[in-house]
Amino acid sequence: MKKRKNKNAWYWMFLAVCLVSLVIVVFIPLAIGIWYSFTDWTGINNPTFIGMKNYARLKDDKLFWHSLLFSAKFSAVSVIAVNTVGLTLAMLVTRNIKGKNALRTIFFMPNLIGGLILGFIWQFIFVDIFDSISRFTGIKAFSGWLADPNTGFWGMVILAVWQMGAYVMVIYIAFIESIPEELLEAAEIDGVTPFQRFRHIIFPLIAPAFTINLFITLSNGFKLFDQNLALTNGGPGNMTQMVALNIYQTAFGESMMAYAQIKAVIFLVIVATFSLTQVYINKKREVEL
Amino acid sequence: MTRKTGQAFLAAIGLILGIIWMFPFYIVLINSFKTQRDIFINTMGLPSKWVIDNYITAAEKLNIATTFFNSLIITVASVAVICTFSSMAAYALERVKSKSSTVLFLVFATAMLIPFQTVMLPLVAEFGRVHMLNRIGLVFMYLGFGSPLAIFLYHGALKSIPRSLDEAAIIDGCSRFQAFWMIIFPSLKPTTVTVAILNIIWIWNDYLLPSLVINKKGMETLPIMIFYFFGQYTKQWHLAMAGLTMVIIPVIIFYFLAQKEIIKGITAGAVKQ
């Protein structure tokens, strides 16, 4: 019994600081936020309790449900695209090729600028430069990317891939490089094809990286805000508005803080369900591999 | 395909991808040397006349020495705290298999999903009430927001470090604390560097949180100052791009150096084995 207690003591000590900070920084504000969702809080007034009234209006809020669906679509597409590109880049720069260090730095550079400014720069590219390309080549497809909900969607995917690709690349690299050299050399001597090498040696060993990266890209896809605000600001006609932006607009654009908190709660429940299921499945798969 | 041509082929692909990836930076760099008028007439080409003034004005307006120091101090402190405490927490969660460790791991994971905007106002109110809206408060917030991902990464990496390593040390009379810091933490070096990189770039560039928390003159971070180039209607691109270039360069240098460190760390580990 005494031994067990000791064991627990160090366990909690190691966890304490992170746990406390998380509770204070994230969960207490969240709990306060949930309480606000039952009130008429505008962000300034003293909140009065109004019960479920805010929840009732949610079902008629077409824009919210549209933004949720749009975010889901965006997340699905960007998770696949970002991870495909990120893993490809990681495989490329972990091979023994010329200038691999320079390449790593180059690929990673998009992460060195904040999301809002990146959004502004890409707006520049999609509007001005794509337009010049369209005029120069006569190809209509390059013109007006951000003026149309469909191309606006793909514009955002391109930005996400360009920025996040290398973010997940770094994590893939960390795992790829921890694969013992001898294992790969042995495989080479045995004459396996590059594809087999990837499928049967690298892939299983970087499974934890997959779990992490899928989770990161999925949650980032859902949470995407800065880029959405700066690139399209939801336009045209709020058709490219994602959930985080919708919540933000409700809270600050229309001063309905309490109502925005509800959306946040609903949103969190949905994302948590998706992401945790995905983590669970991946964990199981990791064990099986 | 021989090994050599294969590698040349890969290098060529790398080169092409590199150029695509660099394109937006080319735009930033090239336009940082143009006049405001030139930017709008000729976005893609070289400047018709190279202007260095943008850099001088931007440096002056950014109050660059002080601001740079402010960003540096906050970033370094936050990253140090995140690496220290997250690695410890991850170690506890990974080594002890119990119901609480599973639940807590999921709690940390869930925290990553919460959009910042939804906790923003209550958070600021909470910290304001106890007069913690300053640099220390900000560092503490970064620990709260940053530790889940860091724990995630450390947790993944710890799986490949055999238990026998720290357990042997403990049998030899080390405390958990000693065992962790002397044996486990050093072998987590590649992960630590990764965690550090990811957090440095996030914190270095973060705008919204510091803009809410830092409210003393002379304590502003670089992103806060850069946003003074973006007005209600108009954006002073020529200054913003010069400012951005100056802000990015140190981070690129850091990243390049850190990368060499990772590689060195791995080789060192291999030799020891």
Add this chain to the structure above:
Amino acid sequence: MKRLMCLIFTLVLAVYLLSGCSGGGKTANTESKNAAQAEKVTVDVFQFKVEFKDAFESAAKKYTESHPNVTINVTTVGGGTDYGAALKAKFNSGEEPAVFNVGGPQDVAIWKDKLADVSDTKAAGQALPGLLTGVTIDGKPYGLPYNIEGYGLIYNKDIFTKAGIKAEDINTFEKLEEAVKTLDANKSKLGIDAVFALPAKETWVTGLHMSNAFFSPEFDGDIMKAFNAKTIDFKYQDAMKKMLDLQNKYSVQPTASLDYAAQVQKLFGTGRVAIIQQGNWVFPDLSKMDADFAQNKIGMLPYPVYGYKEDCYPVGVPMYWAFNKNKDPNTLKAAKDFIDWLYLSDEGKKIVMEQFKFIPAYNGYPSDAVSDPLGKQVLAAASQGKAINWVFMGYPDGWGMNKLGQDIQLYVSGQLEWDKLVDNAKKTWAEARK
């Protein structure tokens, strides 16, 4: 699990108590400090206008020189984020500013618990007639105007001359339409891409400014009527459609992704379009690109509301200074004195005219206070009764930009029928005012 919860609660409690204690200590400290330097007052100003940040800060410094017991801290919110969000965070953090900004009746309603009556300021007495209406409740004013701004159709004089169009003659919608057609027919000769640049991406240009001209007559130019309206008729929707269609049809395409910088600096500033819908605030941007062009080559046409006034300019107050009534009387007094000094003292007037380059909203300024051509025209319009009042600050919060402006984006890109847009506008307005 139970033990875990216990632990968390204990820890949280401990941290709270600890930080609470230190917090308490700090307050006690500052209080005693305040007592020691009794007359010293600190005024925190939280303002949104990045464009005049430097000039405003130096004005504050100048004031401190002659009033050494007053410290003025200016915080400006950088672009790219919402001033409202930052202000709410500021208030929630407990570090409430003494001076901040409100836009009109909608903001006054939101902030009413915090606003101090300004009828005791000199500036309130000197404000030009009618400018305080939008911030007055029950006869008490709660804000002081920053300045006056006005907009219309800014045109390129050289292009007009080349096309043989006399700008002075354009005083009806029909004449405008005719001029636009002439310009369009001679596009290549005049070296322009299109006649207009319509920045539908900027929902404030379409959803607020454009719509304002057509809602103002519906509410008799009374912003309070707009603010109190439960529903709208959209009486001048045909006139608005005419204006939007004209600007969209003859604009550089696609308009839904065209932004302010492209409209003003890239297209108009370099002579690629002849006319843009903008206000006198574009002068500094154009001047920075080409001072001669901005000073001598541009003018402003009236903004025609078909079937109402066709030779007028929408003129109004973009923002008001508001004062936090929860501050102690000393601070409040110092804050009000500062704004009085800024707009009414000789020293302050000089700053307002020469450095802020504002169109003054107060009496007692010389008639040549404004030097730029656009500002002059706005001032002239205001004094000759050729103004259409601004009512958009009386729209429901966020309605103009997030609802109407967004629908206009769909309309101009052919994805929404005009009738549907009108229906949506009526419906969303009514919903917001329920």
